[in-house]
Amino acid sequence: MTATAATSEGAAPTPTPPPATPAAASFVTKPWPVALGYIGASIIIGLTQGLAQGFVSTNIPQVAGDLGITTTQATWLMAAFMIPRASMPLLLIKIRTQFGLRRFAEVAIFIYLAVSLAAFAISDLRSAVLVQFCAGMASAPLSTLAFMYMLEPLPPQWKMRFGLPMVLAVVATGPMLARVISPALMGDNGWDGLHYMALGMAAVSLALVYALPLTSQPRVKVLAAADLLSWLLIAIGFGGLTVSFVMGSIHWWTDTEWLGWTLALSIVALTVAVVIELHRKAPLLDIRWLASPAMLHLTVTLLIFRLVLSEQSSGAPRMFQVLGITQDQLVGLFGVISVASILGGLALVPFMKAERVPLFHIIALVLIAAGAFMDSHATQDTRPAQMMLSQAMIAFAGAFFLAPAMMRGLLAALARGPNYILSFVIVFLSTQSLGGAMGSGLFSTLINHRQALHLQVLREELTAADPLTTAEIAQRSAALAPQIADAALRRAQAVAQIAQDASAQAYVMAYNDAYFLTFLVAVAALAALLLHLFRDWLAERMKPLFAAARPHPESDI
Template sequence: MSAPAAPAPLPPLPPLQAAAYMLAAAVIGMSQGLQQGLVSTNLPQIAGDLSVTTTSAAWLLAAYTIPRAALPVMLIKIRTQFGLRRFAELGIVVYALVAFASIWAKDFRSALVLQGLSGMAAAPLSTLAFLYMLEPLSPQWKMRLGLPMTMVVLMSGPSVARVAAPALLGDGGLIWVHLTGLGMALVSLMLVFWLPLRPIPRQKVIQATDFVSFLLIAFGFGGMIIAFIMGPIYNWTDAAWIGWLLAASAGALTLAVMVELNRTAPLLDIRWLASPAILHLTATLFLFRLILSEQAAGAPRMFQVLGVAPQQMTGLFAVIALASLLGGLACVAWIKPARVPAFHLAALLLIAVGALMDAGSSIDTRPEQLIVSQALIGFAGMLFMPPAMMAGLMAALAKGPQYLLSFVIVFISTQSIGAVLGSALFTTFTTHREALHLQILTEQLTPTDPMTVQALAARAAATAAQLPDAALRRAEAASQLIGRATAQAWVDAYGDAYALTAIAALIAAAALLLHLLRNFLARPAPTTKLETTP
């Protein structure tokens, strides 16, 4: 991939100005993270506000995620050809305009269009957050401080969204959500114009074939994201179009690879991305994203099944966000390239411990009882991601400075797809396990079972004051018993998913230990030189 030469090292900025750049990175990163989190975690409320079903509202998440995952691929050359400052200013202006327009979205069609535009506008923001965080730091602190803090901001968005959502939604529907997004977009806009990034040399690099490759990649990514979001809703095989869409997506991505491999100035350097080191790193990041789905798609949905209100979960997610910050600070204190395997091993073991603790959940479990386990998982997430990113960025820098942003953008795209895939797999697994557990429980609820008869009698007696009719009392008691059995089946299904997460983390930890042992045994034995006397 051709690119301009690396610019001269930036002289250190005064502490206050450096802090301002880092604050700008935090605001920009949290703006897009909060917006995405508010959409993904509040689909039922959004569906009600727009008077559509939850299934229809899921398309809003797809409309946001598709450009969020696909557009960064094209941003590599857009940034190089039009300049970093124009790239930053245009991206944040579009984001602010879309946030303003979202206030007037009152129907599903307009909301769908605006979510797609919002995803397009948010696509550059993660990259801008990285650039602003790294801009004022010296080379030795870019990896040690800038990288962990950027990851804290980007990964804490869903947790912060769950903390803020109950207060924002309230009785006003989505209006306060949109106003909050607009406010953060305007603050980000002010910071971008007030704190310009260092200019880089421009170079005309965009070619007509880039748009062919981008359209193929965008179709491939978009098809996979739609399938992963809608698959669990339609039970995968019940909707034939999901399979056809996945096949078409795979075909489009295959064509994109064939086109890119035969270009002198490709949009993506496929050969570098397919090198063993980068493939290993990508697989590691992808696996870890799947494991982290336990926190994104596990506890929140289990508590929804148990009837826990969002307001009751704010404390839990505030602790998760705090644990993520502490994990980032731990990276700042101890991160070094040689310690990356140790960080990964510690993270996998902490996730295994936290998931095993969650596997013991019961129908009476409440958010405060999962604070320790979820804090361990949140802390572990930040122990894993920055060291993994460090390894990828060092590999990119070894190839050439122009590969640095390429890796960041590819990382953002693959993590977006990994997040929806992890959620899809987790939801599919729990749905099948719930059906199995419910079948077992309903087989035990027979009219001849003494415990069932006793439970029905106790529940019927408890409603005697409200329901004088004996037949209605029996029907209400049976309904309550079935509802409790359904809730128990869901809790058992989530317990199975937590246990599977723990097993996957332990297997990954064992594989890492074996890899380290192999590397240790493959090291050449130290040679000793014999001294000779003249």
């Protein structure tokens, strides 16, 4: 997943360049039909990976019904898919370097196709969890391949400016696009419809990988036994954190003993990995550089932003589910979100420069704060059409933030040498993968806590002595008279309806609290960024004054 992995050195010159203008000629290093083929392959492979992730998280209730299990049990499928995603790319980068990019691409896509075929053998929860874990491992290289194919036909000046924002936007669009096409795919075939789609995408990706080979760089033996040990410890740590945050809000943190042990094991594994890496001459990760102020600042920035973006993946879809909105009714909303993500990547292309990164981040934080504030006024009557603008703003901001942040990190790594790219990549991947799991878990935890609080307050207000409550019960009982003859049953049904409405109202109020907290975090991050920029500006302005006030060496003679 590095911007340097597909350099212009391997791009063969073309004897008959087809572009008609100098500007067009400088945009690609291959003939236009071939270049468009590589870009199209990148889009297909990126969507294949994104759809695989989105199919699981989007259809948990439907999958639970197909397998005859509870929704809580089905959530393990999402956890199993996410566990290897945070750590696998770290090892894959070294595998790619040692065994060659071309072989890596062919083997990776073939394994993914085999796993897609294995999905048809799922018969129970255990087989489903095993297949999803393998799918998570097999799909991890696809993000890398999407980057490689997007960057392959582009000259160096366009790799960061066009390739990086576009491939990030495509990868981010995949899970949202899964919500658009899932209802049509599920139909009467259930989960098999999703398997057929995943298998078809994998087959197309396999054909593209073999038809459009990537330019291989010289192989270098970089894997060592200590690398495998460090990676295993990091994988255990990241996997434990993923499971804890995915399942924590479901089983509740303080009620389940194994959650605490899982978190403790994760911390111990990561601590041991850090100790080992600090004492190696050729470490897998440069911990000292990662702990530098600049990298810590970038890491915290990426993590906070990923947590804030959880409002989109864990907020609106689940709130509408509580309100009884079906997946079919959410197709339009997530179609708009998908388009907004792509537009966010395209909007960066004309302006993508390293010195403009703070401006991009300011715009992104303003859009997120505005969108979250708009969402915080939801009611039980809110429908998807009323949140299209706010959710589109947040999706646009997501694409507008990630590419400049990754560009800044890659440039910082390249300034110190190619060996530092691997260290940055793990920072970027861990903040995105772990940040996504953490954000979803913390968001759900906050929702559950605030819903219980609001429901308790509403129940205290809905007492039999309250005249408004008594009038509402009487009105609903009268409305039920044509359906239920017994007066006592009508009253009981009316009371049950009011309790159900109170529960839904409590959930909406809880989501509003979460949306407003997202708004506050975005505003706080924006204020911190502006203060940081003001400090840097002030330091630059004060440099001449300090230089003038400093005594010259001649004055001491």
